[in-house]
Amino acid sequence: MLMALIEEVQKARQDVVTDGYEMSLGEVINLYKDKELVIDPVFQRLFRWDDQRKTRFVESLLLGIPVPPIFVFQDDDGIWELIDGLQRISTVLQLTGDLDGERADELGPLVLNGTRYLPSLDGKRWNPTVGDAPDGLGSKLQIEIKRARIRVEILKSESADSAKYELFQRLNTGGASLSEQEVRNSIAVSINKDFYDWLIALAKHPSFVSTTRQTDTALEKEAGTELALRFFAFRLIPYQNGLDVHEYLDDALFQLASPDGINMADEAEVFTKTFDYLEDALGSSAFQRWNGSAFTGKFLMSLFEVIATGVSKNLPALEAVSPQERRQLIMEKAQSLPSDKIFSKNSGAGVRGTTRLSNLLPVAEGLMKP
Known part of the structure; x- marks a missing residue:
């Protein structure tokens, strides 16, 4: 060794x-x-x-x-x-x-x-x-x-x-001046300016801003842009077990922003439909935990990972039903997540982000399947 x-x-x-x-x-x-x-x-x-x-x-x-x-x-x-x-x-x-x-x-x-x-x-x-x-x-x-x-x-x-x-990332994330995503933004510009502009524009999509409940501080630190990047990474880039979450996002950025990375028009449509459907069904409670009678608490990354990824991978089935049926399906799935054994085991306060991603991303599509 x-x-x-x-x-x-x-x-x-x-x-x-x-x-x-x-x-x-x-x-x-x-x-x-x-x-x-x-x-x-x-x-x-x-x-x-x-x-x-x-x-x-x-x-x-x-x-x-x-x-x-x-x-x-x-x-x-x-x-x-x-x-x-x-x-x-x-x-x-x-x-x-x-x-x-x-x-x-x-x-x-x-x-x-x-x-x-x-x-x-x-x-x-x-x-x-x-x-x-x-x-x-x-x-x-x-x-x-x-x-x-x-x-x-x-x-x-x-x-x-x-x-x-890699050097820019390491030198500029040691202090409090730049967030991880601000560094990634600068790198994205150098790799593919069109991808950078596209990602920034999607992060401002109204239903995305509403469902992710972004504060002014979060917006200033590019938290929305990071969430948008996470959405595409979770959808398209397999997570390597044990890899630091930010290193995973760095690697995902390189792959997504490369000239042959993704079809930005197609993925933009997936993004907007996903969050439009989520806002229609759940509003600003989309990524809050269901307590049995209401959605309460703060935004939870574990719910974002499963719900957003799962809905995006089930769009054909959700598009095939009426808006009322779609709202009901999404609502029922979001309400059932806290009691799901796989989700509850891998989303508690003591669960590391790497463990959560390893165990939840592979099953997100199934957990949100209509």
Whole structure:
């Protein structure tokens, strides 16, 4: 077993080809201006630092405090795509006035705050507002910032196709700044922009929003998009027993978004019919537990996994009956789930997500069969 693990490590290392060296921020700025360092516009939407955090980063540069490296992917033409370091590089570009795109227009010039060590930074910007106004940083400090050095870790094009996205995913989910799905969204754009737009649009379908009872916080963190992705993954991508749920969704995204992944028109029809039928039958109680007299409690992922997947796989039978019969069939199946032995055994509070998926997804179609 140990030899097998060693062989797996050696093989995985061959999939990732890297290099790295230090550069001045002035060199990084010039690469960006010359289009030799690319920041995907969707990544720019994730530029969330407030002015205080931006100021603290600029303070670190002025004080000579070491900053973490940035990670880039180098394509076959030598162009670098920023994988990690968005907040730091975008802060510098906003400060110097070199940040491009709609996000730059939205943000405007960066005006710094005072800090404990540098209180006189308050109100300072890269260039003075007019003439020799005292709100400019001045050439001496500008030069110091541009000469500050940062290490660049380079993932080369010889790496496996998935290495760029795997690296972005790992580097951007360790903190609280991005949710797992926000990272997946950025990856989806790089793989297949049409698929990304399609998934985002479906996540806003009225009956889907209603039945999944999404809060403003959930919407902000792309919870609806993740649920939409889960729906298609559960329907179309077999779950590998024991695989971490988020790794399963990452793998599913690669397969679904690939050029020959799915027929988006057909699957969109399945999606809308599934949630339209569920809303018609159950409304906003679609994924609440039946207590014997009413649907109560919070949204339950186990119910979403079984009911949404099961209904989608039984659409021909549900389409063949009248709307009234369909409503009754869906209602009865949803009410019967809590008392089903397989469902109750694999959906309790102490059941791991991996166990739940392994045991419930294969039987979802049967549990919801009319």
